[in-house]
Amino acid sequence: MICVYGAGSVGCYVGGRLAAGGAEVVFVGRERIAAEVATHGLTVTDLHGAELRVESPRYGTAPVAGADLVLLTVKSAATAEAADALAPHLEAGTVVVSLQNGLRNAAVLRERLPQARVLAGTVGFNVVHAGPGRFHQGTAGDLGVEDHAALDAFAPDFARAGLPLVRERDLAGVQAAKLLLNLNNAVNALSGLPLKTELSQRDYRRCLALAQREALAAYRAAGVRPAKSAGLDPRLLPVLLGLPDALFTRAAAKMLAMDPHARSSTWEDLEAGRPTEVDYLNGEIAALAAEHGTAAPVNRRLTALVHAAERGGRRDWTGAALLAELRRAA
Numbered sequence: 154m155i156c157v158y159g160a161g162s163v164g165c166y167v168g169g170r171l172a173a174g175g176a177e178v179v180f181v182g183r184e185r186i187a188a189e190v191a192t193h194g195l196t197v198t199d200l201h202g203a204e205l206r207v208e209s210p211r212y213g214t215a216p217v218a219g220a221d222l223v224l225l226t227v228k229s230a231a232t233a234e235a236a237d238a239l240a241p242h243l244e245a246g247t248v249v250v251s252l253q254n255g256l257r258n259a260a261v262l263r264e265r266l267p268q269a270r271v272l273a274g275t276v277g278f279n280v281v282h283a284g285p286g287r288f289h290q291g292t293a294g295d296l297g298v299e300d301h302a303a304l305d306a307f308a309p310d311f312a313r314a315g316l317p318l319v320r321e322r323d324l325a326g327v328q329a330a331k332l333l334l335n336l337n338n339a340v341n342a343l344s345g346l347p348l349k350t351e352l353s354q355r356d357y358r359r360c361l362a363l364a365q366r367e368a369l370a371a372y373r374a375a376g377v378r379p380a381k382s383a384g385l386d387p388r389l390l391p392v393l394l395g396l397p398d399a400l401f402t403r404a405a406a407k408m409l410a411m412d413p414h415a416r417s418s419t420w421e422d423l424e425a426g427r428p429t430e431v432d433y434l435n436g437e438i439a440a441l442a443a444e445h446g447t448a449a450p451v452n453r454r455l456t457a458l459v460h461a462a463e464r465g466g467r468r469d470w471t472g473a474a475l476l477a478e479l480r481r482a483a
């Protein structure tokens with residue numbers, strides 16, 4: 154049995170696809186989503202036109218025993234608490250995969266779940282809660298997981314679900330590369346715009362490039378080596394982002410191949426009135442920079458602006474205004 158623990162956007166989508174493909178899936182999460190899927194069932198859709206239904210998903214609010222695989226899909230701030238709740242229900246050797254953004258979740262899980270085989274993972278695509286019981290994948294991307302033989306037993310379930318596991322030898326590098334892209338979550342949430350509209354405007358991209366340059370400097374100082382993404386050396390990302398719109402649209406066609414309504418998870422958090430994960434994204438870079446003596450005023454400012462937005466502050470920054478604000482901070 155596969156348990157999805159903390160089933161919100163990513164958990165309902167991934168678990169929904171697995172269940173629609175025939176896997177036995179138990180979802181654990183909050184009462185409001187349990188009530189929603191009890192009434193409406195689960196529908197998962199994607200940018201390629203897929204629409205899959207799970208009529209009666211097993212969705213509860215308490216941890217369950219007997220899972221062979223746990224997919225952990227809570228936001229980073231909830232990882233420790235989720236691990237503590239799961240601990241008494243895991244048998245020795247149970248595989249726990251962290252499908253979360255950020256760099257440190259797997260380490261938190263390993264510390265709190267010594268009996269489990271914890272593997273780090275990344276979700277390379279965006280999912281939004283698109284209506285009652287509906288979860289939509291709006292951008293292309295893979296499920297990356299730290300390679301381990303323990304995954305052999307589950308790989309067929311993911312393949313049948315149309316979400317093949319991409320088994321990575323350097324997951325830490327993939328996570329570091331993913332974090333470079335997730336620095337855009339703050340820019341996207343502050344813009345109030347869909348990802349495609351935001352990334353199509355050079356000034357927003359320049360904001361992201363400033364944040365990425367700081368991250369690359371912090372990585373260098375810390376000895377973190379981000380992996381290539383889509384074949385591109387991560388050091389070239391800020392250069393690519395700085396291109397004029399017409400050139401960028403052509404050079405980064407793959408990056409922009411997304412549903413026009415796709416949003417970042419940080420935008421979704423603000424929209425739902427929840428605390429965001431910004432401390433684990435831009436805040437992670439600020440912390441890494443402080444630890445290794447490099448500068449990260451842009452990531453610090455973006456973190457502060459997202460926290461202000463959580464308290465009702467501005468969420469309609471134009472690209473020019475945000476860029477001026479970040480340049481003032483730098």
Ligand SMILES: NC(=O)C1=CN([C@@H]2O[C@H](COP(=O)(O)OP(=O)(O)OC[C@H]3O[C@@H](n4cnc5c(N)ncnc54)[C@H](OP(=O)(O)O)[C@@H]3O)[C@@H](O)[C@H]2O)C=CC1
Nearest residue numbers: 159161162163182226227228231253254276278279280418
């Ligand atoms: N959404 C996306 O497009 C993407 C997200 N990610 C990453 O995936 C992870 C999950 O994100 P996402 O699915 O968007 O997050 P969501 O907030 O949609 O889902 C997490 C769910 O877990 C619930 N939860 C929190 N704590 C517990 C707990 N102790 N027990 C049970 N349920 C709990 C939350 O409830 P409540 O809110 O009430 O606390 C929420 O419903 C994050 O790290 C995110 O960065 C990665 C790529 C894309």
Ligand SMILES: CC(C)(CO)C(=O)C(=O)O
Nearest residue numbers: 277278279334416417418
């Ligand atoms: C897929 C991506 C990068 C989209 O912004 C994401 O990880 C998120 O929304 O958190």
